[in-house]
Amino acid sequence: MNELNVIQLVNIRKRFGQQWVHDQLNLSVPAGKTTVVVGPSGVGKSVMIKYILGMLKPDSGQVLVNGHDVVTMSRTELREMRSHLGVLFQGVALFDSMTVLDNVELPLREKTTLSDAEVRQKSVDKLALVGISASDGSKFPAQLSGGMQKRVGLARALQHDPSIVLFDEPTTGLDPRTTHRIYDLLADTQHRLGYTAVIVSHDIPNVFRIADYVAILEDKKIQACVPAEEVRRADSPWARHFVETDDGGPAA
Amino acid sequence: MLTFLHSMLLDFVEGLGKRAIATVTKLGRWGVFSSHALAGAVSRPFRRGIIGREIIIIGAESLSIIALTGFFTGMVLGLQGYHTLTKFGSEAVLGQGVIITLLSELGPVMSALLLTGRAGSALCAQIGVMRNSEQIDALECMGIETYNYLISPKLVAGLISLPILSLVFCAAGVYGGYLAGCVLLNANPGYYFDGMKSAVSGDPALLRMCLVKSVFFAFVVVTVCAFHGHEVDRQPVKGASGVSKATTEAVVVSSVSILVWDYLLSCILI
Numbered sequence: 001m002n003e004l005n006v007i008q009l010v011n012i013r014k015r016f017g018q019q020w021v022h023d024q025l026n027l028s029v030p031a032g033k034t035t036v037v038v039g040p041s042g043v044g045k046s047v048m049i050k051y052i053l054g055m056l057k058p059d060s061g062q063v064l065v066n067g068h069d070v071v072t073m074s075r076t077e078l079r080e081m082r083s084h085l086g087v088l089f090q091g092v093a094l095f096d097s098m099t100v101l102d103n104v105e106l107p108l109r110e111k112t113t114l115s116d117a118e119v120r121q122k123s124v125d126k127l128a129l130v131g132i133s134a135s136d137g138s139k140f141p142a143q144l145s146g147g148m149q150k151r152v153g154l155a156r157a158l159q160h161d162p163s164i165v166l167f168d169e170p171t172t173g174l175d176p177r178t179t180h181r182i183y184d185l186l187a188d189t190q191h192r193l194g195y196t197a198v199i200v201s202h203d204i205p206n207v208f209r210i211a212d213y214v215a216i217l218e219d220k221k222i223q224a225c226v227p228a229e230e231v232r233r234a235d236s237p238w239a240r241h242f243v244e245t246d247d248g249g250p251a252a
Numbered sequence: 253m254l255t256f257l258h259s260m261l262l263d264f265v266e267g268l269g270k271r272a273i274a275t276v277t278k279l280g281r282w283g284v285f286s287s288h289a290l291a292g293a294v295s296r297p298f299r300r301g302i303i304g305r306e307i308i309i310i311g312a313e314s315l316s317i318i319a320l321t322g323f324f325t326g327m328v329l330g331l332q333g334y335h336t337l338t339k340f341g342s343e344a345v346l347g348q349g350v351i352i353t354l355l356s357e358l359g360p361v362m363s364a365l366l367l368t369g370r371a372g373s374a375l376c377a378q379i380g381v382m383r384n385s386e387q388i389d390a391l392e393c394m395g396i397e398t399y400n401y402l403i404s405p406k407l408v409a410g411l412i413s414l415p416i417l418s419l420v421f422c423a424a425g426v427y428g429g430y431l432a433g434c435v436l437l438n439a440n441p442g443y444y445f446d447g448m449k450s451a452v453s454g455d456p457a458l459l460r461m462c463l464v465k466s467v468f469f470a471f472v473v474v475t476v477c478a479f480h481g482h483e484v485d486r487q488p489v490k491g492a493s494g495v496s497k498a499t500t501e502a503v504v505v506s507s508v509s510i511l512v513w514d515y516l517l518s519c520i521l522i
Contacts, residue, residue, distance in 0.1 A: 053393055083395035093386035107394045110401075160394075 006031045006164060006196050007052060012061035021047055023220040034190055034197040036207050039217035045200035049166050054078040083111055086157035086165040090172055092149045094141040100152050101137030107159045126155040130185060147178035167199040183210050208232055286475040289407050292399030302405040310371045311413025317370060318363055322421035325358055326428025334433045346439050347447030350429040355462040359422040361514050364469035367414060368506045372477035375406060376502040379481030380495040407474045414470035415463050461521045468517060469510050476506040
């Protein structure tokens with residue numbers, strides 16, 4: 001494995017029923033950078049995230065996380081591997097029966113031996129990092145706006161200082177202004193904490209501004225993985241590829 | 253015509269075969285799910301706090317409905333029993349009849365059926381919604397053992413609660429039978445309670461049957477309902493409709509299983 005690539009998908013093939021979702025899909029994610037995977041809806045971007053988390057196995061191929069193949073891991077190994085990952089789900093997946101603070105505290109209460117006071121302090125700090133005040137900690141997720149829920153989800157994902165954070169459509173359902181704020185927040189936390197970020201999104205071209213690399217998933221495989229400057233440069237072929245498309249598909 | 257009938261018959265047999273395979277496969281998945289839930293119950297960490305909360309939701313909040321149903325079931329037993337036994341001049345054994353029926357059958361079975369309707373359906377819907385909204389995925393992604401955290405505490409709470417609820421049902425039934433048989437119909441209260449005492453003390457298997465059945469039914473109710481919620485993403489319809497369908501299936505399967513297993517357990521324990 002290339003030491004710089006913390007995640008590698010190698011020759012992945014997967015089909016649901018008779019339909020092939022991925023065929024010879026390959027992707028390498030460099031450490032400490034933000035890699036954005038774009039593609040049309042229904043092309044299997046979220047499925048890729050599930051491979052990395054070990055929640056879905058490809059029919060063939062390797063999913064390497066820090067050099068270890070997720071496909072062949074036992075349940076215990078998977079739990080251990082996942083404790084180094086953070087995930088922000090498309091629907092945030094906050095526990096609706098818990099308060100904001102309880103949600104953010106949960107990973108630490110479950111996976112560490114920190115005292116109650118330490119857990120509380122770290123949780124308040126993480127909430128502050130994403131711009132949520134301690135006074136909002138006693139609210140339930142349903143009492144928060146979509147943007148605030150995303151922030152709390154991010155605080156929870158970052159709680160155990162993961163080296164890799166996966167974002168599944170992090171701005172779905174948000175208005176443009178909140179979307180920009182969330183992107184700023186992702187870029188800021190990534191810069192401060194130095195984690196490897198994988199973002200799957202079809203929010204083109206907005207998502208490009210926080211990307212270091214852009215991978216284009218189309219026609220069952222990664223067609224290209226290029227530095228973000230290339231898709232941001234107006235005269236590049238990749239920029240033209242996305243011009244005036246809002247679903248991540250090629251320009252007509 | 254003959255070819256058409258032949259083709260219809262083949263389709264019927266093929267459909268039957270597919271359904272049988274699907275049922276056996278589902279049964280296998282339930283077996284795996286249940287064994288994980290059991291393993292989660294005996295593995296660390298032992299979640300006293302969550303189990304306590306679940307006992308309140310599954311057990312304590314079911315107390316009033318169980319007691320009320322038990323009381324009226326006892327009244328019916330007292331009424332019917334008195335009129336039937338009077339025909340044979342045997343109203344003195346009314347107490348024995350009521351307690352044997354309550355402990356061996358109605359207590360555990362009715363409590364389990366009520367638990368399915370009240371707590372099992374809610375449990376299935378809760379897990380189904382958590383599955384749909386990726387909350388269970390989130391737990392797994394945090395490296396938290398889902399069974400140990402989410403399913404097993406409900407199972408332990410059910411295993412503790414249902415035997416107690418069955419006994420509450422029987423106790424309420426005893427006083428319901430007393431009200432209908434002795435207060436309203438003039439059966440002898442001394443015979444009524446003495447008969448009960450002698451039936452219970454003379455046959456320890458009676459109480460054992462009530463408790464064994466309750467424990468077994470609790471296992472069935474919790475695992476069947478939780479399993480259907482956990483598998484909500486396999487439903488042909490998604491979202492709220494999927495949760496609704498899974499909940500309906502859970503209640504039906506759990507109720508039928510209770511009655512089937514009641515007969516089998518009675519054959520073994522009697």
